Amino acid sequence: MQATVYKSTGSWYVVKTATGETFQARMKGIFKKNDDITSTNPIAVGDVVEIVEDDSDANAKNAMITEIGPRKNYIVRSSPHGKNKKHIVAANMDQAMLVCTVKEPRTSQGFIDRFLVTAAAYHIPVILVFNKQDIFKEKETEKFEELEELYTNIGYQVLLISAAKGNGVDEVRALLKDKTTLMAGHSGVGKSSLINVLMPGLDLRTKAVSGWSGKGLHTTTSAEMYGLPFGGCLIDTPGVREFGIVDIPKAELSHYFLEMQPYITQCQFNNCLHINEPGCAVKVAVEEGHIDVDRYVSYATILETIEEEQY
Structure with missing residues (x-):
């Protein structure tokens, strides 16, 4: 039976079949010994897998993952368990959406460029979404316009939104419709707030930016995929401070x-x-x-x- 991985919680995975059945699945031990798998997580959110239902517990919907299907693409970052190891963030996506901010906290151009390089290496188109328009003053508006011109001229699509006020969210919704999209960004840029607007009732936890550091506080701890009510899927990823380049000579x-x-x-x-x-x-x-x-x-x-x- 074929299923898609929606969430990884370490040794257990939440998988969903095409008919909407959800299972708690474990990985067959052979994957842990496979020398061809060099990442710290052999199975990632977005992977298409083969599962066998485990009916030993009549009160639980459990399954065993027996095979990982070929990946259309995937995106990696440096593993938190060591900079020379890689961690697959997600697999089989149509596009990525990088949520950025020019204030509270400021997304550095270096971070944006590292993400764009990694996505380009794995053939994943990227949309840049700048959030928090509602707190812009003249200085922030000028900075955004500089970045918008820069990245638009290169060929990237750039949007300016305010998740808090709902400005530009319809444009985001149109870009996400019927596609599988990875959403990434620093902690504190408003990813969770944007997802809550896109998916009313989900109520992802959000936190204010840390006052003493100006950096975002982590609210998402592992990647998770959500079915969008208007069609398509969204993969929410943990907020990352850095995006190390791996596997690129x-x-x-x-x-x-x-x-x-x-x-x-x-x-x-x-x-x-x-x-x-x-x-x-x-x-x-x-x-x-x-x-x-x-x-x-x-x-x-x-x-x-x-x-x-x-x-």
């Missing part, structure tokens, strides 16, 4: 900065890293204003991180 990094792609083949050297090499078309594009300087700085910073992790 430094020679490939520039391929995932979409605006660099037209220039990569014009470099003098095939293995150009676009830092100190002569005849680099990417650096010329930066100097001529075709590639944003801050994006190039993000690229160089991420590249350095990859070098540190690899050597």
Whole structure:
């Protein structure tokens, strides 16, 4: 029997069949010994699995996961159990929605770029949603407009919303309809508030931003998928402070900065890293204003991180 993983709670998984039956499922021991699985979690939310119903307890809906189906895609981050290990955040999604803020707390451009690189590496389109429009003053509006122009020019869709006031939520709903979407972002950006607006009655816990640090407080502890009342599924992920790049060789990094792609083949050297090499078309594009300087700085910073992790 085929089912989709909606929640992982460690050794148990909540899975749902196409007919809507829900089971508490355990993983067959063989997966724990499979050398081909290098992540800290061999089964992720969004995985399509084969299950066998366990009828030993008539009062419980239990099952055993016997097989993991092939993944259309997946997205990973550094595992909390070690920076050299990877953790599969979710699998089999149509798109990702990164919820950002320019204030309370501020989402750094470095964080946004790391997420975009990871998503591009796994062929997942990203929509950038900037929340908390209701607390914007002139300074925040100007900052948002700068970021909107930057990422729109690269080819990303950018929205400005206020989950608290309901502004722009209809646009978000239209983009989510009939698709499986990963929703990510720092803690405190308002993911849970947005989901509560999209799914009245769900009542996810929300917390205010930590006053002394300006950083969000964690309210989601593990990824979980929800069926949207208007069609589609939403995968809510834990708020993460950092998004470590894993499984991306430094020679490939520039391929995932979409605006660099037209220039990569014009470099003098095939293995150009676009830092100190002569005849680099990417650096010329930066100097001529075709590639944003801050994006190039993000690229160089991420590249350095990859070098540190690899050597």
